[in-house]
Amino acid sequence: MTEKSKFQSVVREIMATSITRVVLSILLGFFFGGIFMVLFNENVVATYGNFFSAPGDTFLAAFNTIVDGYGALLRGAIFNPEGRDLVAMFRPITETLRMAAPLVMAGLGLALGFRVGLFNIGGTGQIVMGLAGATWVATRMELPPIIHMIVAVIAAVVCAAAWGAFAGFLKARTGAHEVIVTIMMNYIALDFFTWMLRTKGLLLAATGGGTPKSDPPAATAMLPTLFGDMYKIHIGIFIAIAATFAYWLLMERSAIGYRFRMVGHNANAARAAGIKVESTFVWAMAVSAAFIGLAAANQALSNPGGITTSLNADIGFDAITVALLGGNSAKRIAAAGLLFGAFKAGSPAMQVVGVSPEILGVVQALIVLFIAAPPLIKAMLRLPEPALEQKVVA
Amino acid sequence: MKLELRGITKRFGSLVANDAISLTVQPGEIVSLLGENGAGKSTLMNVLYGLYQADAGQILVDDQEANFKGPGDAMAAGIGMVHQHFMLIPVFTVAENVALGHEPTKFAGQIDLSEARARVKEISDQFGFNVDPDALVRDLPVGVQQRVEIIKALSRNAKTLVLDEPTAVLTPQETDELMTIMKQLAAAGTSIIFITHKLREVKAVADRIVVIRLGKVVGEAKPSAPASELASLMVGREVDLSVERSKKAPGEVVLSLSNISVRDDRGQLAVDSLSVEVRAGEVLAIAGVQGNGQTELAEAIVGLRKLEKGSGEIKFKGENIEHKSVRHRLDDFLSYVPEDRKKDGLISEFTLEENIMLNQSYDDDRGAEFVNRGLINTKVLEAEAEKVIKEFDVRTQGSKSLAGQLSGGNQQKLVLAREMSRPHDVLLVSQPTRGVDVGSIEFIHDQIMQERDDQQTAVILISTELDEVLALADRIAVMYRGRIVGIVSADATRETLGKMMAGIAA
Numbered sequence: 085m086t087e088k089s090k091f092q093s094v095v096r097e098i099m100a101t102s103i104t105r106v107v108l109s110i111l112l113g114f115f116f117g118g119i120f121m122v123l124f125n126e127n128v129v130a131t132y133g134n135f136f137s138a139p140g141d142t143f144l145a146a147f148n149t150i151v152d153g154y155g156a157l158l159r160g161a162i163f164n165p166e167g168r169d170l171v172a173m174f175r176p177i178t179e180t181l182r183m184a185a186p187l188v189m190a191g192l193g194l195a196l197g198f199r200v201g202l203f204n205i206g207g208t209g210q211i212v213m214g215l216a217g218a219t220w221v222a223t224r225m226e227l228p229p230i231i232h233m234i235v236a237v238i239a240a241v242v243c244a245a246a247w248g249a250f251a252g253f254l255k256a257r258t259g260a261h262e263v264i265v266t267i268m269m270n271y272i273a274l275d276f277f278t279w280m281l282r283t284k285g286l287l288l289a290a291t292g293g294g295t296p297k298s299d300p301p302a303a304t305a306m307l308p309t310l311f312g313d314m315y316k317i318h319i320g321i322f323i324a325i326a327a328t329f330a331y332w333l334l335m336e337r338s339a340i341g342y343r344f345r346m347v348g349h350n351a352n353a354a355r356a357a358g359i360k361v362e363s364t365f366v367w368a369m370a371v372s373a374a375f376i377g378l379a380a381a382n383q384a385l386s387n388p389g390g391i392t393t394s395l396n397a398d399i400g401f402d403a404i405t406v407a408l409l410g411g412n413s414a415k416r417i418a419a420a421g422l423l424f425g426a427f428k429a430g431s432p433a434m435q436v437v438g439v440s441p442e443i444l445g446v447v448q449a450l451i452v453l454f455i456a457a458p459p460l461i462k463a464m465l466r467l468p469e470p471a472l473e474q475k476v477v478a
Numbered sequence: 479m480k481l482e483l484r485g486i487t488k489r490f491g492s493l494v495a496n497d498a499i500s501l502t503v504q505p506g507e508i509v510s511l512l513g514e515n516g517a518g519k520s521t522l523m524n525v526l527y528g529l530y531q532a533d534a535g536q537i538l539v540d541d542q543e544a545n546f547k548g549p550g551d552a553m554a555a556g557i558g559m560v561h562q563h564f565m566l567i568p569v570f571t572v573a574e575n576v577a578l579g580h581e582p583t584k585f586a587g588q589i590d591l592s593e594a595r596a597r598v599k600e601i602s603d604q605f606g607f608n609v610d611p612d613a614l615v616r617d618l619p620v621g622v623q624q625r626v627e628i629i630k631a632l633s634r635n636a637k638t639l640v641l642d643e644p645t646a647v648l649t650p651q652e653t654d655e656l657m658t659i660m661k662q663l664a665a666a667g668t669s670i671i672f673i674t675h676k677l678r679e680v681k682a683v684a685d686r687i688v689v690i691r692l693g694k695v696v697g698e699a700k701p702s703a704p705a706s707e708l709a710s711l712m713v714g715r716e717v718d719l720s721v722e723r724s725k726k727a728p729g730e731v732v733l734s735l736s737n738i739s740v741r742d743d744r745g746q747l748a749v750d751s752l753s754v755e756v757r758a759g760e761v762l763a764i765a766g767v768q769g770n771g772q773t774e775l776a777e778a779i780v781g782l783r784k785l786e787k788g789s790g791e792i793k794f795k796g797e798n799i800e801h802k803s804v805r806h807r808l809d810d811f812l813s814y815v816p817e818d819r820k821k822d823g824l825i826s827e828f829t830l831e832e833n834i835m836l837n838q839s840y841d842d843d844r845g846a847e848f849v850n851r852g853l854i855n856t857k858v859l860e861a862e863a864e865k866v867i868k869e870f871d872v873r874t875q876g877s878k879s880l881a882g883q884l885s886g887g888n889q890q891k892l893v894l895a896r897e898m899s900r901p902h903d904v905l906l907v908s909q910p911t912r913g914v915d916v917g918s919i920e921f922i923h924d925q926i927m928q929e930r931d932d933q934q935t936a937v938i939l940i941s942t943e944l945d946e947v948l949a950l951a952d953r954i955a956v957m958y959r960g961r962i963v964g965i966v967s968a969d970a971t972r973e974t975l976g977k978m979m980a981g982i983a984a
Binding site: 333337338339340342343345346349350352353354355356357358359360 | 780782803804805806807808809814816821822823824825826827828832835836837839840841849852853854856
C-alpha cells in the first residue's frame, strides 16, 4: 500500500497556501527584486564612491532605479502611455495575455497532477511531444482552414497526454517515483524532438540546411489572431480561459476529479472505497499532460517562423512556478499565469531603461520561494502539526 | 510533587476548549481525567505540558507558580507526558531513545550511552518493566514501547506522569499490566494523570475521578461510583450501557468463507485455511488479540487483499465473489467500516459531504444518486449528507466542514453513517468503537443491533474488546494465529474466551 510521502504532503501544503500569504509573497518578491535592482544598477553603483559625503545621491539614484525599473515593467506589460498611437499604447496588455496563455494552460496541467499527489516535473517533455505532434500536423498535412487547426491542437494534446500517461504507467506498474521518471523522460523527449527536426521527411524544413528547424506551420493551421496584423495576440487566450473553466469543472464538480482528489489526499482510503489507485495515476498523468499539450499547440501554431528545439521548452518549468503559486484554485492559477505572462511581456521594456530583465527571474523565483519555504522548513524541522481535533466543538 | 491547575482557560477563536478548569493532584495520587473526545482533556494537558499557553489561569508546582513556555520547562519541573501516539524513533534502541534530547557525550562528541543504559535497567528493574535497553524499539510490542515512553519520562525525573489514552493501543493483558505498573509508580510517590474514556479502567486504577465535559469540570467521583453514574456525568444525560437484543432465529447463509488463506504485507501467512459463515440477521463476532490475522481477514473479504493462490472461496448467497473487484463487492452487497478510520475510512481533507460519497462516485453505483452524467449533484449530496449527519448524530458545525476536524467518535459515526445508509446485505465492522467516547459507543452499538434486527443484515464484527463482543454477538469466533480456535455462542464466559484467545480450544 502506498503511504503518503513527506514529499507529497509538502507539495500539498504549498498548494494550500492562503491567498493572503500569496499576495504577501508577491509583494516581498518585488521588494527584494528592487533591492537587487539597486545593488547592481550602474547609476547607483556610481554613487557608492561618495556615499559618505553624499548619501542622498545614492538613495535618490536607488529610488529612481526602482521607479524606472518597475515603471518600465508596467509600461511593457499593461499600458504604455508613451506609445505613438492608441494601438501602441494598448499593445503591452495584449502581449501579456499572449504570453500568459501557455503558462496558464501548462500551469493547470501541473497543478492537476500535484493535487493527485503526482509531482509531474515532465512539463518539458510533454510540451516537446505536443510540439512535435502539432508541428507535424501543421507542416506535413494539408487540410481545410479551422479543421487543420483543430486537428493540430488535438494532435498536440494526444501526443502530450500519451507521453504523460506513459510516465504514470511506469509509476503505477513499477512504483518508480514520478519525479525521476518524468525528468528522465524529458531528456528522451528533447532528443527525440531534435532528431525529428534534423530528419528529412519528418520535421526538418524543406529549405532547411544544417539547423534543426521546422517549416512554418501552414496558414490553415495557425491560431487566428484577434485583431488582424495590429497585434500578435491570437485566440490562444480564449483557449486558456476555456481550459481554466474545464479544469474547474473537472476538479471541483466532476466525479472523475473527485476521485483524482481522493487518491491525492489518501490513497489508502481511496483503495478501500473501491478506487483503482494505480489506473487513477495513469489517467491523472494523461489529463495533466493533456493541458500541457494545449500549451504546446498554442506555441506551435502561433509562431510563424517555424519551431526549433530551444524554443518553448522552458514553459514546462515556468508552469511549475505558476502551479505552485496558483495552488488548488483554477482562478488563482489563471492569475499566476497572468502575473508571469506580464513578466515575460514587460522584460524588454525594462532592458530599455537599463535594468536587466533577469531581475524578473529573481522576483519570480523569490515569490515561489516565499510560498514554498514555510512548508519545506516545517518538514525539515519536523514541527508538529497544529492539532486540528482540539479546535472542534464536541 | 503536588500539582495544581487553577482556573485554566484556553480559547481557540470563538471556541472555549478549557473553561476555568481547576485540578489538583497530590503526590502519589492517580487522578483520572474522564471525558468524551473533544471535551478538552488533551487541550488541558497540552497547556500543562507547555505546548499551549493558557489564556487565563495558573499552574502551581508545589504551591509555586510555574510558567511553562514549552515542553522543556514542563519536563524540568518534573512533568512527564506519554502521548497516545508514541514519540519514539523505531530504528533506535531503547537506551538511545531514552538518551535522545539530552545525550551525554564523551571525548570528541561520542555519545555515551552507558548512563542511559544503566538508567533504563535501573527503572526497568525497579518496576518490573522487563525492558532490554539494547533492543530496537521497532522490534518491541506496542505495550513494551509504551513502557519505554514511561521510562523516558521517569529517567528525566518526572514526578507527575500524564498518560494520554494509554490503553487505546493495548491488548487486555497489556492493559492489565499497565494498571499494575501505574499502581507501583503511585506507590513509589509518582503522581499520575490518567486520561481516558474507558470506565472499567478508571474504576480499576484511579484514586479520584475528575469528569470534564465541554471544557468544564462537571464533577468528581470516587472509583466506587457505579459506571452508569460516571457515564451520565461524562455525556451529560442518562446513558444505558447495556445493549437490548431480541432473541430470534437467524436467516439464510449470506456470506461464507471456506478455507481461505491470506498473506500479510511481509509475506507471512496471516489467515490460514479459515472457514466461517454468517447468516442474515446475525452478528458474528471475530474476537482475538490484535494481530492474529483479523486485519488481513477483513481486507480479504473486502477484496483489498488477494487470497492465496488455489486457496478457498468466498461466496455471497452461493455465488463466488473472490475474483470480484473491491468496487463491485462494495456496490453489490458489502458495507465496510475499516479498523483505522483515518487511514482507510475517510479523507480528512474532504468535507463531510465529500466523505459521504466516497464509495459512490460512479454513475452506475447503487443507492443514492450523487453523480449524474459525470458531474456531482451537489444538491442531492448536501441533502443526503444533512440527513445522515442528523440520523447518526454526527456532531459538527455543518456538512461543509472537514472530516479531519471531527472528534474520533464523530468520525466513526460519519463512516458508519455512510456505510449503513447505502444498500447492503453484509456489514463488516472492524473495531467500531476504538478510540470512541462512551456516548458514541452506546449509539454505535444500538445502530449495529438495528442492522441485525430491522435490516436483517449479516453483521461481521471484528473486535478486540471482549465487552463489545459479549454485548453484541450471536456467535463468537475466536481467532488465533490466522485460524479460528472455535466458535462459541454469546453466553460463553470471559474465562473461556480468554483461554481461546490464547490459542486453547474450548
